[in-house]
Amino acid sequence: MSLQEVSDVRKARLIALRNRKEGRSTGTNGDSVLLSRNYDPETRTLKKHSRNEDLATDTVEKAVEGVAEKIIAEEELQRNRELDVFNIAPKRPNWDLKRDMEKKYAKLERKTQEAIHTLIRQRLASQKGQSDDILGAMNAEEKALDIEDQPSDED
Numbered sequence: 480m481s482l483q484e485v486s487d488v489r490k491a492r493l494i495a496l497r498n499r500k501e502g503r504s505t506g507t508n509g510d511s512v513l514l515s516r517n518y519d520p521e522t523r524t525l526k527k528h529s530r531n532e533d534l535a536t537d538t539v540e541k542a543v544e545g546v547a548e549k550i551i552a553e554e555e556l557q558r559n560r561e562l563d564v565f566n567i568a569p570k571r572p573n574w575d576l577k578r579d580m581e582k583k584y585a586k587l588e589r590k591t592q593e594a595i596h597t598l599i600r601q602r603l604a605s606q607k608g609q610s611d612d613i614l615g616a617m618n619a620e621e622k623a624l625d626i627e628d629q630p631s632d633e634d
Contacts, residue, residue: 502517502525502526502527605618605619
């Protein structure tokens with residue numbers, strides 16, 4: 480075989496391949512071959528395929544075209560449910576006031592306990608007569624004078 484013959488055979492094969500891809504293939508007897516991918520059962524006619532059409536038919540964008548809008552709509556409904564006025568309002572209306580006053584209340588509680596302890600110590604000391612404050616000391620003196628002024632049974 481010469482180079483020209485090899486080239487002609489190759490050209491014939493490429494033309495046959497191109498015709499087959501475009502749907503123009505012919506059988507051995509010259510009739511067109513009817514394949515299921517070429518036949519449209521709805522219109523009952525043959526389909527004409529081109530290279531661009533094959534690429535455009537099955538794409539991911541077409542498969543997920545309505546999914547994005549559906550997800551956005553569901554998220555919007557979920558946000559509307561979460562932002563309902565009754566869900567926003569606290570169960571206890573004064574919880575924030577209690578939270579803010581907690582530190583101040585702790586300081587006051589400590590000082591109150593210290594004041595109570597001091598009063599108890601003063602009262603106990605005044606009963607024994609060992610008071611640091613003036614009023615406690617005066618009360619202790621009056622009690623001591625009352626005890627001395629009482630008439631004794633020995634007189």
